[in-house]
Amino acid sequence: MKHLVNALLAILILTSCSKPDPVDFSIIPYPADLKLGEGQFVLSANTQLLIEDTGDFAQEVEFFQTMMKQALGAELSAEPAENTIEIRKSSVDSNPESYRLEIRSDKVILEAGHPQGIFYGMSTLRQLLPASVETGEVSAQLVLPALRIQDSPKYDWRAMHLDVSRHFFSMDYLHRYVDLLSLYKLNKLHLHLTDDQGWRMEIKQYPELTEQGAWRTFNKHDSICMERSVEDPRFALDPKHIKMRGDAPVYGGYYTQDELKQFVAYAQSKHVEVVPEIDMPGHMMAAISVYPELTCGTPGWGRVFSTPLCPVKEEVYTFVENVLTEVMDVFPSRYIHIGADEVDLSSWDKSSACQQFMKANGMEDVEELQAYFVNRVSDFLMENDRKVVVWDEAISGDIDSSLSIMYWRAWVASVPERVVKKGNEVILAPGDPFYFSNPKAKLFDVYNKQLLSSKFPTALSHKIKGMQGSLWTETIPSEELADALIFPDALALAERAWSSDENQGWNSFKSRLQPQLHRLRTMGVQLDYAPSAELLPFLNVDKDAEQIGVRFESELSEPTVYYTTDGSTPTLESNLYKGEFFVKGSASIAAAAFEDGQLVEPVLKKQVDYHKAIGKAVEYLKPWNTAYPAGDAGTLTDGYRGTNSNSDGYWQGFTNDVEVIVDMGEETDLRSFSATFMQNIGPGIFMPGEVEVLVSSDGEHFTSALEIANDVPADQKGLLFKDFEGSLEGQKGRYLKVIAKNARPGFIFTDEFVIN
Template identity: 30%
Template sequence: MTRLFLALLLIISNIMYAQKKLNLIPYPQNIETHDGSFTVPEVLKLSNDLPQKETEYLKKRFSMVLKFQGAKKADAQLIYTRLPEKSGENKESYILTVTPKQIQIQSSTQQGYFLALQTLIQLLEESKKDGKIPAMKIEDQPKFAWRGMHLDVCRHFFTVDEVKQYIDYLAMYKLNTFHWHLTDDQGWRIEIKKYPKLTEIGSKRKESMIGAYVDNTFDGKPYGPYFYTQEQIKDVVKYAQERHITVVPEIEMPGHALAALSAYPELACTKGPFESATKWGVFDDVFCPKDETFKFLENVLDEVIQLFPSQYIHIGGDECPKTRWKECAHCQDLIKKNNLKDEHGLQSYFIQRIEKYINSKGRKIIGWDEILEGGLAPNAAVMSWTGVNGGIEAAKSKHFAVMTPGAFCYFDHYQGDPQSEPNAFGGFTPLDKIYSYNPIPEELNAEQAKYILGVQANLWTEYILDFKQVQYMIFPRLMALSEVAWGTSDSKNYKEFEGRVINQFKVLDKMNVNYAKSIYNISGKVIPANGGIAYELSTSQNSNGIRYTLDGSIPTISSQTYQNPIAIPNSLTVKSAYFEDGQLKSAVSSQQFTISKTTGKTITLEQQPSENYSFGGAFTLLDGIIGNVRQLGKTWLGFQGKDVVATIDFETKTAFTEVYFNTLENKGSWIHLAKSAQIYVSDDNKNFTKIKEIGKEEIQKANGKILLNVGKQNTKYLKVVIENAGIIPAGNPGADSKAWLFVDEIGVN
């Protein structure tokens, strides 16, 4: 009986051990755990035939804590077996086997070997707890071929050493593509020897916008000249190649061209003069599609292609206003001459002409999803950023696509409560949201899904002033991206992943990385409760450590302990914080509630908000939280080119005399005040009576903060129609594009 009990106990313990996940990110596709463990020695014996450059990387990562020496294969503790390449095999696959005596890596390529080393490095880091690595066999390969991170060096510049650090971060978590955004309105950052004025003039600006966009303030300080010489670029590309990372350069066209036009104004539709932009946003002056422009771009691309061996050259293609083209006689003649439908057709003509040239050099183009306008170039790949539709359209037409939708993959968005985070572009993209992303859209069948190359996150740097802030914005979110890209993420297991992330923080600490600790802060969520609302608090730690107050005072360890969602019966401020061992461990979160008779009721929207600005869905409009005009984070819903038609069900007849709502104006970000608004009431949700209407002038006079006296009402349903401004007029950023309408809390008193 005793022997049977011990045997059962051993089986159960082995099963439990197998179920406990190792602290690896991204998590491998398949792990078999075996009996025993490998004891990490003070000096690790390396087989003399290990791939040299990759092994030097391993030594560099561990030279301070682990020594290495060469050895014959029979005596080595780390050995490598080169497998024969097979047709159709994933070149990044590897097998890592740990036995009590040695560690063996098998792969058919040095790339696979390098990826195995990243897994081994994490295992070695973890072994510092007890000096051992569990015996196991890992068979692993990535799901996606394109696992990318982008860095904008135009709005703010980063040194060669900082760019190399960025590449190292990608390598650590098995990303394989570095998208280098080198040209934009605010600066031209790559030396082109045929056109020296690009860097003499275009690499600097007279000042920079600071603070929130709505503040419209500038620092008054010249910025630049900042650019990379061709020798520096070669150095970065070589550095990336040694880490099996492809550098994809981006040269923006036909829009985002002000820095180039400041140096060569003859390439524009008007005479100028031009200067590198000091504001953020989109500008009307773009490249004019004339022969001398194409010759200029071809010459630029010749030098770019010589510097970057990547298969793809990114040509931008996004946010190109058509204002100048509409007013340009040459452009209008070109449209007629080539039987183009309109200026969108002219954009397609521009992209296709550039693609033909790049194809002639043996390369391919990739561009943001606006390159779909007017028809996609024959061999182009699409980077889908405005949502997923660009990627879906590309894949269905048998074009490759990289998924990088802003709602999930823009790391310039807030990652925690905007009130306790540094100023960011807007949006709200926390760690769990990124981890939940599936790059394969549901709309695609299995054959179409093959055209999804992979996934990428983008870091735009309008509000990122230095490299410490770069680190803050990408970590730990890069870890979630890496597991999504590897294909082993599972949102149902997010809390387990979160634990592995926290375990990785000790590695980042040693590297002196300024990562965000938002994961420790209190996260608040408004939920419907008993006809009103309640405030649900959570943290990555034990929720028993949360303390809160309702009187506006700062929480202390003696404050009320959080146990259940907090009922919010009237207007008040909830302040909360996390404590551990009697010590404050998080930032203090503060949320003000403004309660009205609509708060917590049922709301339906006829048209849904943009995925980028839809956090909380329609309920956001009735959650008792008034949006902050300086932070386009969690509290606003954004609609591009769509009206807001919201119907609120009071459940019983409700008396009120005032209706209020907020809209926002931020023209630099294409956000315009509403054109008009109408208020309706109904008792049956079928027959509605209009009780109030206001026009554009009244909305502008109120600066978007609308409070309407509607007389004495007593009704069961309220409908609020807020009309989008429509197409952005000439003279505004984003002219000819659909305006954004941002709307917040709809309330009645």
């Protein structure tokens, strides 16, 4: 990163002769351009506030004065003073969210062409003030460092999501959520208002949607929460959202249209656009249970998902348009999200009305029927000057190119490429790593993980609309637990979506994060974050020197790390990690962080091999699955090993057998073969039934040299890895054919064929 934040932290801990509060220089997200000046600006209630905006920034100035009153005990003066803060309207037509901030010893100038930019400049100033300003602790003077910032966002869509259907959240929480998003320049709140488990928005034409559809008897996820609450009270259902219906308790709640209008106006004042989602045609059981005639048959559940709306009934479109008309009356957002994910199409397959409609309209399958539904609903919204967002399953049909596609299925890595080639914009919201409801989500991955495959066409990068983190609340019933899962991950997302690539730096972010965690705690955020001591390995294959570089990353700031290369547990007598080191041949790396001379779990284990096949050509007799190309034909002999995620760009996925030929380039004395496979039965990833290695001198006549059976049960849960390895001692050949049998309907994944 071109600005050395650690140095700035040392420089900018400033105090004046009257000992105002120290400054924590910790801006998140990092500005596009920041230059440090000399001196400091001493802020007090006597500082003059000059407004040169012809009234365009009245709302933002009111917000700023409220902040000043909370920090200094009084609003800034309009009278001439020794120093001033000037709010200026720029005549330059720029990005509406950009701003310029200059702090000198006698003057602060905040300039922007639009209210959004002024607000974000004020948010930056707010972060330069001590965290005590958030609590109402009054100071006579506060110090700001002399600097110049020119700032503008990388993406237009910088969003967080909240599912209020699975578990309900109060209006007070929604207001605080907006406050926190706006502080970190996140500009959209995707509000998931309806799902199978509850309808949360009042629809006046259909009052039973909330009278009945907003309430449920306790379901399986409520039971899971209740069980977990015995050990962790954050999993307890909020009694505010439970009432008695007859003799039975029911859970739920909803927002009136007046409440939502007030909330939307509040969010607008903080420049957060609330994007409502009414999920359809699937995930509609809360509505279908009230109006069963909206389905093609009997309401219920398919193998996984609920019965969807019927796409060939006109009364369904009447219902949908009436609902969306009221949604548009409440939400002025440019965007309406209509879901279109996880639709159980089996009821359409079985429906004679659907089959007749498909035949009459030349449709070959129910996916075309899904596209018909999406396009018809989208047309209605677009006729009302709204833009439409859908989840990425919708691309299986021929949908309009004006729709924005929200990419969430991280296990289908080809989605962004397919979306932009169809002409649609894509919003990056992959479940790994941007589903913060997963307690295993890593802050490192949120900040660093590659989201686009190597095949993504860079010429279409302008089609990436932005990024979004999501919080699904099946097992998140309380505001305290929601806080703990959203933060600090949302800050990593905010920087990734706002700051340019060259201004993003993991070490810098870790340093700047610590003061922000303190700020969040003073604001009442229920944080449950401690930096993990887990080390993450990264490899660098150097073909010229025939070696592999190894480096470690972690959430710890400047950890002390010791490592071994023989697989033994590291001690203080082991190798001290001082940066990237190199392995020739093979090494079993074991590494761990140490604090106060003691090893801190977990211990990292990583096999590294510079083997004979690195860089050798691979011929695929059967193709990889295009969703998981990794590094294409070079993947299996490039020296890079996969991580714990099958979508990390190193694991190559297959839905048929793996059958490839490795060309060693010349007749070679062979010693051994090894290939690692993974199993994770949740998303349908299994070990191969067996792996066979055959050897040939001419590439035509192969002799079986090694057979390795799988001994991992197909029903064994969890993330598992197995090395299919064996001896090739005494074998000689130029070509090795490797066959891994796909024994079950699903994926097999492998990352490297180690041949020595």
